[in-house]
Amino acid sequence: MSLRLSTVILPYLRWHEGGRAAWQRAEQLGFHTAFTYDHLSWRTFRDGPWFGAVPTLTAAAAATDRLRLGTLVTSPNFRHPVTLAKELISLDDISNGRITLGIGAGGNGFDATTLLKSGQEPWTSRERADRFGEFVPLLDRLLTEDSVSYDGDFYSAHEARNIPGCVQRPRLPFAVAATGPRGMKLAARHGQAWVTTGDPKLYETGTPEQSVQAIHGQVEKLAAACAAVGRDVSELDKILLTGFTPDRGRPLESLDAFVDFAGRHAELGFTDIVIHWPIPDSDFAADEKVFERIAMEAPAQLA
Numbered sequence: 001m002s003l004r005l006s007t008v009i010l011p012y013l014r015w016h017e018g019g020r021a022a023w024q025r026a027e028q029l030g031f032h033t034a035f036t037y038d039h040l041s042w043r044t045f046r047d048g049p050w051f052g053a054v055p056t057l058t059a060a061a062a063a064t065d066r067l068r069l070g071t072l073v074t075s076p077n078f079r080h081p082v083t084l085a086k087e088l089i090s091l092d093d094i095s096n097g098r099i100t101l102g103i104g105a106g107g108n109g110f111d112a113t114t115l116l117k118s119g120q121e122p123w124t125s126r127e128r129a130d131r132f133g134e135f136v137p138l139l140d141r142l143l144t145e146d147s148v149s150y151d152g153d154f155y156s157a158h159e160a161r162n163i164p165g166c167v168q169r170p171r172l173p174f175a176v177a178a179t180g181p182r183g184m185k186l187a188a189r190h191g192q193a194w195v196t197t198g199d200p201k202l203y204e205t206g207t208p209e210q211s212v213q214a215i216h217g218q219v220e221k222l223a224a225a226c227a228a229v230g231r232d233v234s235e236l237d238k239i240l241l242t243g244f245t246p247d248r249g250r251p252l253e254s255l256d257a258f259v260d261f262a263g264r265h266a267e268l269g270f271t272d273i274v275i276h277w278p279i280p281d282s283d284f285a286a287d288e289k290v291f292e293r294i295a296m297e298a299p300a301q302l303a
Contacts, residue, residue: 002303003266005295006033008072008241009277010042010284011051015059019051022277023060027067029295034060035072035102035274038079041110044282054087061095068098072241072274073177073195075106076128076135078115082160085142088172089162097167102195102239103139104177105132129182130154136176136186143171175239179218184225193237193272194222197244208261211245216268239272240265243284251275252286258294259301266302 007026013019026034038053057069074084092099105128106112112122123131134152141148142162150157166172173192178184179199187194199206199214206214219238226233242251242261251261252275262273276284278291 002299003262003270004032004272005030005262005299005302006035006068006239006272006274007031007277007295008035008037008274010045010279011036011053011056012045012049012279014049015051015056019056020059020063023067024063026277027064029292030299031067031295032272033068033070033100033274035070035100036060038071038074038102039109039111040078040114043109046110054091057099058091058094061091061098066098068100069095070100070102070175072102072175073104074101075104075111076131076154077106077111079135081135081139081142081155082157085139085160085162088143089164089166092166092168092172095167097172099168099172100175100193101172102175102177103136104195105129105183129180133182133186136174136190140171140174140190175237178222181221181225184221185229187222187236188225188229188231188233191236193239195239195241197241200244202246203244206246208245208247211247212264212268215240215245215265219268237271238269239274240270241274243276249284249286252278252291252294254290255293255297255301258298262298262302 009022009026023034036053036056041050053071060069088101116122131154134154138150138155142160143166146163148157148160174190175193175195176187176191177195178187179196196215196218198211202211202214223233247261251258265273278284278286278288
């Protein structure tokens with residue numbers, strides 16, 4: 001299968017002041033999927049405009065025809081499976097079956113603290129993993145069953161109705177972001193795709209070669225997790241969200257640089273490479289002409 005190229009459009013632009021145009025341009029450029037971040041705010045964008053993922057994707061669904069759309073990623077930090085399922089079923093219907101749910105355990109950013117009471121501590125990484133382990137299977141049920149009742153350690157549902165279900169059957173696909181053993185198991189059991197950003201420990205001081213080796217190790221762990229549940233790892237798409245490896249923005253400096261970067265990861269079994277839509281004066285700054293050339297020409301070179 002040819003390597004697919006997708007993009008992430010951060011939701012910081014007003015819809016009528018560049019937001020809609022970006023999603024429509026992503027479709028024109030031939031990207032397979034355009035994702036957006038599902039955060040309450042994010043890093044250096046905290047004190048500037050930032051819009052909600054689900055309304056943004058709803059608008060993008062109405063403004064495009066072929067482009068797949070999705071979150072990269074949604075987390076339990078501020079989402080509940082019952083309400084999220086209702087929004088996803090609606091979004092899948094509006095888009096006529098073009099939605100992918102990128103989903104992860106969440107991190108320590110603003111999403112983890114915005115809803116806390118005064119003096120309350122954010123969840124530890126173990127607590128986030130515990131919640132994620134309950135969140136994903138429940139969301140799976142909510143998206144595939146007409147009525148769900150559930151009473152867990154963290155979440156509950158009493159006769160939650162989700163009729164008529166997703167346009168995509170049996171439900172919209174999950175792209176599970178995971179690097180640890182518990183997350184890998186969830187990807188193996190419930191995912192149609194697996195997502196990684198690489199090894200965060202290598203971002204500051206690692207080399208691209210070390211990053212490739214670390215990611216190779218992650219792919220092997222995913223294969224082992226799939227084998228443990230009797231699943232062929234080839235059934236899962238493998239998605240690399242770029243911008244967080246030691247390469248940083250260098251793959252977007254030229255078409256050749258990108259093809260070399262993407263090719264090295266395709267050899268590891270990746271099916272999808274995701275690049276950030278250029279944002280001036282940010283970590284995702286890039287030459288728009290080079291970015292568009294990569295979008296239009298790189299997939300053929302990586303076929």
